[in-house]
Amino acid sequence: MIARKNEEINRQKLLEMEKNQKLYALDAMISGQEVERKRIARDLHDGLGVLLVTVQNHFNSIQAEIEKIQKLDVYTKANQLLDEACTEVRKIAHNMMPGTLLKLGLAPAIKDMCDNMGRTPGIQVEFHAFGMDERLSEATEITVYRLAQEALNNVVKHAGATEVIVQLSRNNNQLTLTVEDNGAGFNVTEARKKGGMGLKNLESRVKYLNGLLNIASEAGKGTAVNIDIPVYQYETKTV
């Protein structure tokens, strides 16, 4: 009898440990991923980017020496290609880790994201931020940024919306991210059961931050994604 009880307790303990292990692995995966992204972004900017710019500068200074070279098609073409390469490096680095996020924080970075999305014809994106004057820890900022990115990706991919509201507000120890659209909407319970990548990514990241994910959607009326995340006083640093 006692032996069986002990066995049961041990089994429970093992389950608990397994769960913790999983959470730990998730934590490691997410933070590892972000560190790697940051490194690649820095390498692109500082390594490849600087190299390209320098090549271009050298290339340009030739023009002063030999005026005739300018008249050759190959010169114009090569210069144009270098410009394109710089733009491409910038784009990749930005997607890996936006400079605005690291230098200025969450609200300006998400605002950039909304501004960029709003440039697509046929879709209006409004952004509002409240109580976001203080910076949060880098890990929180990056994860919340990815959450907003994921939510907006879902809107673009599935909703076919014309209007989107993104709102970020902080009240003491709670950070709330709201992303609402007026698009097609979907069946939330079914989608969660099916476990599409978009939703799964949201769920695991919210879990990583001990947050609460709430999705309300109605066919034809749109979707509201609400995410509450606890933030702690000690992790804020003033800018």
Next chain:
Amino acid sequence: MINLLIADDHQMMIDGLTALLKDEPDLRVVASASNGLDALEKLGSHEIHVVLLDINMPVMDGVDACKQIRKLHPMVKILALSMYDEGGLIAGMIRNGAQGYILKNTGKEKLVKAIHTVYEGTAYFPDIIKEKLLDNMMGRRKDDDVLTLPKLTRREKEIIRLIVDERTTQEIADQLFISVKTVESHRKNLLQKLNVRNTAGLVRKVIESGLLK
């Protein structure tokens, strides 16, 4: 003669720029710095007119350096020279006191023009930067524009409807299954969002504008 300071953490970039500018008759690179703090020190010991300031640097980055230079050396002009073309960063640098912002792969001609322009006290932003800046400002303008009111989230609409129904904060919280604190923070955000001073103003604006529809 315009005296220049180049602040960039890559010597290759400094060398490249110096080489590029060496034949310009009225430009002279008098010092270089490898980060923001270093730049501030150099500004103290050299007579500099224009700083070519990189953003991504160790120790003190360009954003902070910009603010400090503006404060400690208000006569010195700052031309941001960066790989980043993000609206937020561009706006941030301008807010911190940069007179110009150009991308690192800008050609010699434009670079020289940018230096002369900021030296003379005029802002310099190439079209591609202007566009990003405009996008950034357009988004913000919506907040206080009387004609285009900000859109409310579903939750905010629910809360306003209940306020209009004369419910107390506690009743609103109970009905929506949220805490009193959360209702309060929604109310506070709404005042700011709609640019009104109190709940009476909030109700008036919402009814007048038909925002609840």
